[in-house]
Amino acid sequence: MPDWNPKDEYFKFTRGRFIVDEAENLRKREVRFDMNELARIAADSVGASRCISIKKYPDGMFNKAFLMSMDDGREVVAKVPNPNAGAPHLTTASEVATMDFARRILGTPAPRIYSWNSRAESNPVGAEFIIMDKAEGVPLSQVWGTFKLPQKLQVLVAMTRLQNQWLSISFSHYGSLYYTKDVQPQAGNHYVKDDKAIRDSEFAIGPATGRDWFDAGRSVLDIEKGPWASLTQYLQAVRTREMRAIQSLKPPKQIALFCGPKLYRPDTEKKLTALRWYQQVVAALIPKDTAITRPCLWYNDLHDDNIFIDPRNPENITGIIDWQSCHISPLFNHNPDPAFLDWDGLEPEALDLAPMPKLSGLSPDERSAAVHEYTVRNVFVAWRKLMLSKNPDLYRAVEFRKTAAYGLIFLAHRMFEYGEAHFQSLLVDLKDSWADLPAVISDTPFPFDFSEEDIERIKLESDGAVAGTDLVAEVKERLGDLWPDKGFIEQERYDECRAALHEMKSQILEQLAETAEEKAEYERYWPFE
Template sequence: MRRTCSALRGYVQNHRVINIPFLRPYTSSNGISSTKVSFHTTDWNTRNEFFKFTRGRFILDENENLRNREVAFDMNELAKVAADSVGAAQCVDVRKFTDGMFNKAFLMLMNDGQEVVAKVPNPNAGHAHYTTASEVATMDFARRVLDTPAPRVYAWNSHAQSHSVGAEYIIMEKAQGVPLSQVWDAIALPQKLQVLLALVQIQKRWLSISFSHYGGLYYAKDVRSSSASHYVQDGVVIKNSEFVVGPATGRDWHDAGRAGIDIERGPWSSLSQYLRSIGERETKATQILKPPKQIALFCGPKLYQPDPKEKLTALGQYQHILDAILPEDNTTCDPYLWHDDLHADNIFVDPSNPGKITTIIDWQSCHISPLFNYNADPAFLDWDGLAPENLDLTPKPDLSGLSSEEKSAALRDYAHLNVFIAWRKLMQAKNPGLFEVTEFQKTPSYGLLFLAHRMFEYGEAHFQSLLVDLKDTWPTLTAVTGQSPFPFDFSHADIERIKSKSDGAVAGTELLAQVKETMGELWPDKGFIDHERYDACRAELKEMKEQLIEQLAESEEERAEYERYWPFD
């Protein structure tokens, strides 16, 4: 059952919730002044596309997905608020950025040439008030305390019904520079290394401050908190009354219906409290909520089949072993504030000096969590393979006998791997505590913790498989806690049943990977596809479905089960 660990990679990728970046819709003219722009009255509310999700289509539960991304508010009032926030007389143009999955954002041009970004959360963004209030405080803390280039906020309101706009909003400065996505593939290796070094230095500043509690970060005036939270900077306790730790804002506290269940949401003063609350959250979700459609892997009679009873059993086992599987290193466990979605459209660089990071955007749902919860590797490295066994740079490949296309592909893979290794080497040298996180994330203990976080959606098969293997290392894990003997007695029949379920989950993951590779750009990542590919995607999925069912089903009953589990409309 050791291959279970390798299968976690697919789960980790599906776990990462990625906000789609704001794309730049136009470049404004320079030198615009009030004397050159005639004032006119524009009813921005007539632009229906401002309020709806227009970026593409959904291949599953489309009506619900679109409804969760539609916001009704008064754009005319938002434009006035934006103008007032920067001392302008009037907003003269509004352009919508490409839709995000959780927000709408607009570039607003003022009569005096100033530009600001206005951001409005979708209904699926998170808890009302808390999500916006935490995002604003987090950006401010990142900019002023962590010395990180986060956008400056000019105005905001987290109480939708308290003002004329009729929705929560944030008015912030436009990001300086260009998205890293526009230059990363074109810049030379030395400039890539400069970007990596700049990011290492930023993350080093994030690691310089830990917190007394786990949860979301807020201004003290915006939450009722009985906890006397503080942060520790380079070993010095700082009690800053301006900022406090309050309820968690991470997506796993909101997604798949979790927002509506009555659970403890923090803040938590200990790691054990925080992780036990996660177990209780997943338990309640499993007991109360309708399970979501499974798109992390294919399900069916010979594959993985979600089982609420098995989920609850696994969550009970999680609570029993929790203290034993935690890492001993304090840095790995301590609460840190982190930006965990560093893809190439959330990082802006100086176009004349791409090695200089000018802005990091999209701080929504960033919260204070144990360091091992975070992805230590930035998403723009696009690394989806297993971690290298060592940090030795790989030699240049032998290109003799290869076609030009094969040579190009081999050189791309060579550069890709060595850039990733260079990143890990920099991390090990400059941020050894963060590097320890990458080592811990290779262990079965981390796999158990990770799977417990999303047990409601998936994970019980792999969880129990890892748990069986844990028996071999239990004495080592419990040497400090004194928890012995191993608390579970798996019979031979239990082990065979668990192995069979785990093998089915692995097979479902591998089938999904094959279909994704076959479909290429037509694969609807997270159920979403561009407008122009929608019809072709649906046709290809229908064909894939027929082929899979024909291959797997051995009876009409099994065929019906595969039909029932098929995740797409």
Template sequence: MNRSPTAPICRYSRIKYTQKALKQPCRSLSRASTLYYNATPASRTSSQTDWNNHDEFFKFTRGRFLVDEAINRRMREIQFDMNSLARVAAESVGATHCTSIQKYPDGMFNKAFLMSMDNGREVVAKVPNPNAGIPHLTTASEVATMDFARNVLETPVPRVYTWNSHAQSHPVGAEFIIMEKAAGVPLSHVWETLKLPQKLQVLLAMISLQKKWLSVSFSHYGSLYYAKDIQVSPPEDTHYTKNGKAIKHTQFAIGPTTGRDWCDASRSRLNIDRGPWSDILQFLQAVVTRETKAIQSLHPPKQLALFCGPKLYQPCPQTKLTTLSHYLQISESLIPKDTALTTPHLWHNDLHDDNIFIDPQNPETITSVIDWQSTHISPLFTHNPDPAFLDWADGLEPETLDLLPRPNLSGLTPQERAAAVREYTTQNLFIGWRKLTRAKNPALYRAIEFRKTPAYGLIFLAHRMFEYGKAHFMSLLVDMKDH
């Protein structure tokens, strides 16, 4: 046992919004399906509650899948000894036994439980599903990253009480993290009720957090670990730089990447170079090798962003490989010349409103940021600059940063009037966020601008060639050739 001391792009909205459609509806439905179990009065004194009797703890109970449901459910179900997990959780906070377990709504990659103890303490237990990523590395990196984010990036992150990343070495029979319950309430619970000045204060707090993340850069691309948890010795010159000062921290090390695009669609099974890499060309070459091996050896996932069928686009492994060869010929010229955009940074890429907690009495105060699994160190331009709870209403992005005029509400029904005001507010909040980013985090804003270019579109599509195919890539390539 151890104890602790992708990116959406505006011009490619079909891909972005297909992915979002798979995620968003389930999240709202799942809030009603939280499962809560108490120990019986007798068991509270005997501590003999058999938590393993609750099958729902181990099953996927969030919703249904439209595609390959049996496979998708199997990837998100895991058997382990809940009694052992409850016992470890109790010991981690000095309790005798666990008195109740509440299962949070299923995530797509993890199961999480709120455990209450006989001494009044509460902890969150997190168990990764089989599809979460590479065994050991995913959990080990998440724990080290949370520690680094809290103590170096100065970001409010739950403390980890105890954890294990070797499933077969522990009675629980699964990897797990026991951490403190996040302070505050999820932003999703209060965002719609906040007044506009309060929402702007939340945006300012997010800008401040991202500014802290930008103040720290790294010598290599990869993922963060405690040095003792990397089986292969990392390069000796790995370090991070904070506010211009290079720091060699013996506790942390940069090791193989655990980024989601290195694990999705069975990529976690590939025997490939996962880093760390010292320069951007090494990183891009490794991505091409990854996609090449995935195309050659893995069963292709069903298309999510393209319609396929008779007389329609038919993806073919050989044409995908040919497309990757085209990408290799031009990849160096696609890299932005602004070195700030290629600098390695650690970033939280999934800032949706259930991962951000705020103080309900002082909404401008962010009290916790959760779910650091698969967080990785990569070029700034590959990170998602915008919080997921902000979006341009119709799926496209504004052409300018000019605030929109108030809508004409005359002649509208009450429902139409409410919808128009909501869209006006949503779009101007997004513009406000971008204006704040430009003023306070100019390097991040330059990354936003680069992500609007065909060069970024080609990089993005090539890096997901295994899933998305070549059609959109080749059309962008033709446009760029003409340009």
């Protein structure tokens, strides 16, 4: 057999270079293992004599994936998690069980698994791994832009059917799914289908593997990760997690919003205060509609590289890949809209299709932009119309996600990174609608008495956070495809990207910094090194 181990690019992050904290980001995405052993196990798992070719897919943010070709023509995908993927053992064990459950119980075309091991220290590869089917069809990313409207609607109809299948089952606990042999099962854990509790001895609910339990250094926190039998327990555990992170971890630099004297200034005490306020109101924020609070298993990362379809029959979704970190959460906490719809506008006020824009007098570029915006908006509205018709529970979750109550729950989940300014502002606004919350007992007073001075301070801080977010949006627009999405950029554009960001920083400092002290503060918060 060939010796695959000397190929250094197999083990390192090679998709690009990081603009933010490069050395640490590369370290978290390098994993060393015995590729020869992985190739041997892959061949054995499908009855081939040997692996004759290994092709590395572009790096993911949390995994390495390889296409392995066998001497008998078979092809499989081998996946190895990076050190930043999540909890050792649990992340891989849950991913495998979730794919199996999705394929066999939910009728979703998840990959079939041939071999796997979640114990890196005790297997010959020296890393956790999964050997699975190569997805049939083509990635949606290759064809979505070429599809006419009827073909796009076919994809949406198919996606609606899949989500309907996911909605058909709920669970007794919040957490993540495993095989029973891999976790300590909780008393009474089961799933519910057709109003019947099914105690399947093969599957169990265990600790949560969602990304928010591990991102930004949270993986080192000694905290309880579930499973939880009630929504209140789950939401209070999130609060405890964020409190511990704020108290013990170094906050990450933000690229979601710029920070500084006239913008947003992260404040540990204000974060902790916001979470104490959250504890006082969280019970009132929980909706009474059990259809949207029930524990559901969901696929939240429906971008166009993870979905495979038959290009001759767009209604046939042939595969959905990358189930890592899928978890069981309240339905309202899951992402209802596929990322491939590319909608980043405001929530539509009504499900009315937009009229065709007037194109006369526009330049070719302006016409193209207008038609693109018209198409994206109407495809998104069509998606929501399908949801309302076919998956009304999911649409009710969408409606709840528009409320201040959901906004407060959402911001509490990420209080460590950001959120206290918006949280406090939403809480002030909540006073006017407090009595209308379904969970508020009649005549229960709003638990806070904000002074005029408090309200003015909170408004100023919220305005600063909005300005910081708007400034990021402006810089993204000006940089175009030079913007380092997720903190990294292609190797060949690294120097150009750094130069453009340096120029942006100079302009921001000139515009906002009035003193040497303010300039130093903006420099300290600037996320791009």
